[in-house]
Amino acid sequence: MRLSLGENNNIQGLRNFTEWLLKIGDDLVGDTTDDESIVHIPSDILIKNFETALDDFIDFVYPDMLSNLSVENYFKDRVILAPTLDCVTDVNNKMTEGLPRQERVYLSSDSVCAEEGNMEFELDAFSPEILNGINCSGLPPHKLVLKVGAPVMLLRNIDQTNGLCNGMRMQVRRMENHVIECKTLTGNKAGSIVLIQD
Template sequence: MAFAGKVVVLGGDFRHILPVIPMGSRQDIVQASINSSYLWDHCSVLNLTRNMRLASSDISEDNSEVNEFAKWLIQIGDGFAGDSTDGESEVLILDDMLINDTEDGFGELVHFVYPNIVSNLNHTDYFKERSILAPTLEVVNEVNNSIMSRLPGEQKVYLSSDSLCVEEGNMESELDTFSPDVLNAINCSGLPPHQICLKEGVPVMLLRNIDQSNGLCNGTRMQVHCLGNHVIECIILTGDQTGRVVLIPRMDMIPNNDTLPFRFRRRQFPLIVSFAMTINKAQGQTLGVVGLFLSKPVFTHGQLYVALSRVKSKKCLRVLIQNNGTMPKGSTINVVFREIFNNIF
C-alpha cells in the first residue's frame, strides 16, 4: 500500500516548470515528473479552478478583465494561445503589455518596474514586490549589472577565495592544472560569483539556507543596509520576518554541478544582486510589478506561464522581446510539453 496507508497531499501545477534535469531531454524531464511514477496510479486528482492570486487582487479592475486575464494565462499554460507546432506555441503578446524593442526599450522596462529608483533606495517597501524576470542566469547578470551602474553611491567589491577540494581521487598534477583564475571564472546556478559588487540600498537574494526559523532561506530577498568587511547588514523584504535586520557572513560553498569534472570550494557571501531574477527562481512568488525581459526566448516547459502569472493584473506586467529578426515582431516561443497533461484530467 502506497505511503503505508497514510493520507498524503501533493500540491502543484503541471503548467509550472517541471523538474530540472541538467542536460536532460524532453523525455527525461517528463519521466522525472510525479505523474510518470508508479505511485501516480494510487493518487486521486483534485482540480482547483479558481485563480486565488487574481481573486485576492486589490487593484480596481472589473471582473470581466480579471476573468479574461485568468483564461489567457490558462491558455498560455496549456499551449493553446497561438499557432502550435509539435507542442510548441508561437504566442503573440498583448499589445497593451508589450514594450517596443527600440534603442531605449530596456530603459523603458527598467523605468516601469523601478520608477524613481534613486529617490527610493532607502525605502524598504520599494523593492519588496518588484522584479525583472529573464529566462537565463546570463541575462539576469547583465540586467543587474546594467541597473547597478546607473545608481549613485560608492561601490564595494567582494572577492571570493576559491580552492579545489582535495579528495582521495585527485592527483597532484590535476590540482596544479586548475589555477585560482580558472576557478574564479566559474559561474553556475546557486553559487555567488567570484566578484560581488554592491552598493547600499540595492536588493539582494540569499542563495543558501542559513537560519530558516528566522527567515534566512534560499531565495529570501533582502536589501543591503550596511557594507562591512566581514559581514553585510541586510533588511529582510519577504516572509514572516519582513523588516528584520540580519548580518550575512561569508560561507564555504561547494557547487553540486555534475557538468564540472572536479569539486571546488568557494568562500564568499551567499548573495546575488536581485534587481532581476531567473524565471525559475520566481516560481511560487507573488509580485506586484513584473518586467519580463526576453532577449532570448524561454527554453523549457512552463517558463512563460510562470513569468506572466506572477502578477495580479496585466496592468502590472510589461514584456520586452528581442527577436533580432528571427520571428515576427511582438511574438515569442511558448514551450509546452502537452504530454504532461495526459493523465491528470
Template sequence: MRLQVGIPETDLEEVKQFAEWILKVGDGVLGEENDGEASIQIPNDLLILDKANPLKALIDFTYPNMLESLQDPMFFQQRAILAPTRDVVGCINEKLLEMMPGEEATYLSSDGLCETEQTTEIDSALFSTEVINSLRLAGLPNHKLVLKVDVPVMLLRNLDQQNGLCNGTRLQVVKLGKHVIEAKIITGTNIGQHTLISRLKMTPSDKRIPVKICRKQFPISMCFAMTINKSLGQSLDRVGLYLPRPVFSHGQLYVTVSRVKSKKGLKILIEEEDSITNKTTNVVYKEVLQCL
C-alpha cells in the same frame, strides 16, 4: 487566484480576460495548440515598443523613480525584472547598479579544490584557482561580488529558516563591512528585521564538474533582475520580462506572466536580431500536463 485578490468589481472583466490569456499560455493553446515549441503573438498593450532605448524603457517601467524610493521598504519587495538566463540577468543587474548612488564595494571569493577531495596532479592543473574563479554556476555566488548600500540582494543558501533567512529570501543592503554585510529583510515573514551576513564555504551541486570545488563568499547575489526559474512562488506588483532570446524550457513563459497581480503590472520586451518584435516562443510539453 493571484489576480482576483483585492480587485475592484469594475475591473473584474479585464482581470477575467487576462487570467484566461495566462491559462492559454500555460496550456499551450494560444494561437494554435502546440506540443513543444510554438511561436505566439503577445498583445501590444503588454509590450515595450520604445525603439530608441527599449531596455531603459523596461527598467523605467519596473523601477520608476527608483532613487527617490530607496527608503521605501515595499519598493524592491514588489517588483523585479525577469530573464531566461543568468548572463542576461547579470547584465541588467550591473546596469542598475551603475544607476545607484554611493561607492561600490568589491568582494572577491577564495576558491580552490575541496581539501576532502582526492585529486590528482591533472585535476590541480585543469582546475587552477584562476579557472575556478571564472566559473559561474547556478546557486553559487560569483567570484567577484560588487555591491552598494541600498541594493536589493537575494540569499542563495538557507541560513536561519526560523528567522526567515532562506534560499530565495530578498534583502536590502544597509551596511557594507569588510567581513560582514548588514541587510534588512524585505520578503517573507520577518520583513524589516536586520541581519548580519558573513562569508560561507559553498560547494556547487553541478554534476558536470568532475571534481569537488569550494568557494568562500557571501551567499548573496544582486536581484534587481532574477532568472525566471528563481521567481517561482513570488507575487509581484510589477514584472518586466526581458527576452533577448526565447524561453527554453517547459512552462517558463507561463511562470513569468503569472507572477503579477494585474495586467497593468506586466511589460514584455522581445528582441530579435537587434529589433523589437511581438512574437516569441512558448514551450509547453503536453505530456507534463496529462496527470494534472
C-alpha cells in the same frame, strides 16, 4: 504574477489579458507544429526599442527607484524574474549602476584544496579562471558588486531558525570588508537587521 489596474481602470482589458495569459499557460493559444507553439503577441505589449528595453523594463518595475530607496515596502512589493542566469546578471548590473552610492566588490575564493596524489591534475583542471567562470544555479557569482540600497536575495540556507533561508529578499544597509548589513524584506522576520559574513 499579480496584475493590478492602472490609472485608466480598464477592468475588461485586464480580464482579457489574464485570460490570454492563462490560455498560454494551458497551451491553448498558438499554432502548434512539431511540439512547438507559435504565439502571436499583441503589438501593444511588445518592446518597441530593443536598445533601451532593459532600462525601460527596470523603470517600469521600479519607478522612481532613487527617490524610493528608503520606502518600507518598495523592494518588497516588486521583483524581476529572469529566465536565465545571464539575464539575472544583466538586470543586477544595470540596477547596481543606477544606484548613486559607491560600489563594493566581493570576490569568491578561487583556489582548490588538492589531494596529494592528484595535485598536479587538479590544479590544472580547476584553475582560477575556470572556477571564476562558473555560473550555475545555487552559486553566487565570483564577483559580487554591491551598493548600499541594493536589493539582494539569499541563495542558500544560512540560519533557518532566524529566517535566513534560500530566497529571502533583503536590502543592503552597510558594507564592510567581510560583513554585509542588510534589512530583511520578506519572511516572518521582515524588517529585522541581519549581518551576513563571508
